[in-house]
Amino acid sequence: MGHDHPPIPLDSVDFTVHRPREFERRFGHVLDYMARVELEVDRNVLEITTMLPDPPEVDRHFYADVWQPQEIQHGLILDKLQVELGRSPAAPDTDSIGAKLRILGTMAHLPSFQDVCRMLYYLTGMATERSAVVAYNLLHQGTTEMGEDAVATTIIGQIKRQEPGHYAFYQLSARALWDELTGWQRWMVRLMRRISFSPVGANDAAQKADFGDVMATLGIADAASDFAEQISRVERELLWARRRGLRVPDYVTTALREAVDLAKARAHLPHLHR
Numbered sequence: 001m002g003h004d005h006p007p008i009p010l011d012s013v014d015f016t017v018h019r020p021r022e023f024e025r026r027f028g029h030v031l032d033y034m035a036r037v038e039l040e041v042d043r044n045v046l047e048i049t050t051m052l053p054d055p056p057e058v059d060r061h062f063y064a065d066v067w068q069p070q071e072i073q074h075g076l077i078l079d080k081l082q083v084e085l086g087r088s089p090a091a092p093d094t095d096s097i098g099a100k101l102r103i104l105g106t107m108a109h110l111p112s113f114q115d116v117c118r119m120l121y122y123l124t125g126m127a128t129e130r131s132a133v134v135a136y137n138l139l140h141q142g143t144t145e146m147g148e149d150a151v152a153t154t155i156i157g158q159i160k161r162q163e164p165g166h167y168a169f170y171q172l173s174a175r176a177l178w179d180e181l182t183g184w185q186r187w188m189v190r191l192m193r194r195i196s197f198s199p200v201g202a203n204d205a206a207q208k209a210d211f212g213d214v215m216a217t218l219g220i221a222d223a224a225s226d227f228a229e230q231i232s233r234v235e236r237e238l239l240w241a242r243r244r245g246l247r248v249p250d251y252v253t254t255a256l257r258e259a260v261d262l263a264k265a266r267a268h269l270p271h272l273h274r
């Protein structure tokens with residue numbers, strides 16, 4: 001399966017940008033955010049091995065042979081593009097595992113708790129990959145509108161084709177595992193998801209504001225509830241099916257609104273810009 005899903009070859013990519021200043025001004029920070037998140041796949045792999053010491057073979061194969069090689073290449077290509085535009089390279093955090101995860105890792109050695117951790121990981125994967133699908137579609141559209149066809153076709157176009165496969169893996173895995181969980185495990189997943197949800201790549205206030213800026217540039221900030229619905233559709237169906245009429249889990253809406261608000265607040269306090 002690995003070579004059916006090769007990472008994007010670097011020599012298939014064309015970094016030609018006709019109007020680098022304009023392109024950088026509009027999308028530079030989006031490229032930086034996405035490059036960082038893609039490159040942080042190496043930390044995600046560390047997290048998986050901490051949280052899930054004993055993954056099913058299908059998962060191990062997906063992480064090692066498909067997902068990590070593809071994502072790291074997305075990150076390297078986007079990072080090279082932003083450097084070509086005169087920006088600093090992304091500063092991914094590839095090796096720090098938070099205390100929260102270490103505790104989870106310890107508890108994950110109990111088999112019934114390991115399934116709770118796996119479920120949380122699949123839910124995060126679904127929201128992350130769905131966010132990537134939406135974001136790359138919008139970035140592709142914006143890049144095309146600017147007439148930057150080389151970037152649109154050979155970079156964003158190629159990357160965006162690989163994201164739906166990642167989403168499919170997490171969705172199938174989440175559906176299958178949810179069916180197997182007992183009542184207390186489901187209760188635990190709901191509780192932990194509610195207290196730990198954050199937008200992809202947003203681990204502190206500055207990164208949340210960065211995410212809010214990305215939402216604004218891609219036109220998601222004003223349609224935050226549609227975006228929230230898209231990234232949490234299956235999660236709502238699985239975890240919150242009994243809450244009829246609930247369109248989006250409230251913790252998703254709250255987290256996205258917080259990102260938008262932090263970005264707006266920072267824009268009014270220029271000295272807080274990094």
Ligand SMILES: [Fe+2]
Binds near residue numbers: 038070071
């Ligand atoms: Fe990616």
Ligand SMILES: [Fe+2]
Binds near residue numbers: 162163166
């Ligand atoms: Fe992905």
